[in-house]
Amino acid sequence: MELIKAQKGTQDLLPIQTGKWQVVEDVMRSEAKIHGFGEIRTPVFEDTRLFQRSVGETTDVVQKEMYTFNDKGGRSITLRPEGTAGVVRALLEHGLYNEGLPQKLYYFTSCYRYENTQAGRLREFHQFGMEMLGAPSPMADAELISIAKSIFDRLGVRSLRLEINSIGCPDCRAKYYEALKAYFSGYKDQLCETCLGRLERNPMRILDCKSPICSKIAAGAPRMLDYLCDECKEHFESVKSYLDAVKIEYNVNPAIVRGLDYYTKTVFEFVSGDLGAQSTVCGGGRYDGLVEEMGGQHLPALGFGLGMERLIMIMEKQNIEMPEPETCDIFIAALGEAAKVEAFRLAHSLQEYSIIAACDLNDRGLKAQMKYADKIGAKYTLVLGDNELESKKAMVKNMKTGEKEEVDLSKDFVEQFIVLQAKGEDDIAF
Structure with missing residues (x-):
């Protein structure tokens, strides 16, 4: 097709x-x-x-x-x-x-x-x-x-x-139109067909013609400034x-x-x-x-x-610098149905605070999820599985530095992530 x-x-x-x-x-x-x-x-x-x-x-x-x-x-x-x-x-x-x-x-x-x-x-x-x-x-x-x-x-x-x-x-332009008509009438045999039609109705339009011949003729035309x-x-x-x-x-x-x-x-x-x-x-x-x-x-x-x-x-x-498009702040990868639900909940809680968060929507394996996180430019990643859900502990990874820090899922995750972001922006390794 x-x-x-x-x-x-x-x-x-x-x-x-x-x-x-x-x-x-x-x-x-x-x-x-x-x-x-x-x-x-x-x-x-x-x-x-x-x-x-x-x-x-x-x-x-x-x-x-x-x-x-x-x-x-x-x-x-x-x-x-x-x-x-x-x-x-x-x-x-x-x-x-x-x-x-x-x-x-x-x-x-x-x-x-x-x-x-x-x-x-x-x-x-x-x-x-x-x-x-x-x-x-x-x-x-x-x-x-x-x-x-x-x-x-x-x-x-x-x-x-x-x-x-x-x-x-309109008052002073009327006199100018008469001057233009008198000028361009001397070039009737050279004006394009469109400008010939403009000659009687609106001769000033000839000044705006893109034809090289008409433009050359117009260069010597009377100036409106002299008729104001x-x-x-x-x-x-x-x-x-x-x-x-x-x-x-x-x-x-x-x-x-x-x-x-x-x-x-x-x-x-x-x-x-x-x-x-x-x-x-x-x-x-x-x-x-x-x-x-x-x-x-x-x-x-x-x-x-x-x-x-x-x-x-x-x-x-002119190579004027423009801000880079905003990319994903954190991608939450999940393995298993319970982890998917928790990933969705965490992403939603972050989004309510205007943090760009995403989780997998395509039922991909962990390797494919991390590859996707890299494609969308995720600054941080979090992996959730059965162990993380059971222990209520998980690792947030800074994708730029590779450094990891543990977070407590039993506490306010948004607050913990905001602290991590601030530390990352200050280039403080954790």
Whole structure:
């Protein structure tokens, strides 16, 4: 029978890998808590119109990459390609804007995009995201950027560049669009088919095209920074002043527009040189018009998404030390039915004190049990048989040193084992 394998662009995370993810996630949860963010969890699939309306019809995500299908009721459903739209939908549906502003939310989420797979780019990928809804101040932009940087710093990630830009508001962007149309119209015969379609509807999307020819043409295009209105210019200058105040270094990069249509004003990316073509590990910005676009009241907002797979890749390439996965504290081997019952009882009593304890579940002989204990990395072993049950005495073996110490089974075994652990951690031989 043919072995069914994971689909292209997906991967299994095995226990040896998930330990690394948990370390990273713990840092992210801690940082979110410090800044007053609460966790939100949204469905993996949504009404397709949600993403068409929020992400933008002219983006590659909507045009080429979404996993969209009709369900049994004939409704068009899409697996989420990003996290922000679902969060805004939940905010409106549940009236979270009535619970005090800003609403600070974070999430760990899986996302789905049908695209060519390569290192750092999968069809199912995972993000840590933070959204701040109802926060118009440029201070909020700087806070969000500082949180992302703090996560990288706490994890020991090196050599990341922070690049920022402003893509203005609808008012000043209208003038910029006209300038872009005039510029790109001179290259109609060279633009790819997709960018020709963008020329009239959203010329700024051309700046984000991955085609080498379009990218070369875009390099000489007008810059949004030269078209900012006074309010947008003041906002951007304030963001920079707040970043300067906390000594966060940045580079103003006029080429950053981000790949989703809902962004306004501040956009930013943390870029790594360790990822090849997929250099962006974290990206985000302000989306002041999205809540209103989705049927709510005007509510300034901003957020970012941080790619988990890409972050782990960077950490591995930089040889950042990660804690070793926790292994079994003690394996209790048993010979005979009565000993099996006692082994199960002892393991259960240890587990109640959060001690990682195990006993044999496969009716193996003693030699096979000890071999299994070695495979699972048991730090200590205890062997129970008729003699041990009768005498109420047994030997606990330190698997690293080979040293043994007798324990009294008629007394509290948990207490005795905790003492042994403490002695072992202090490198005191018994």
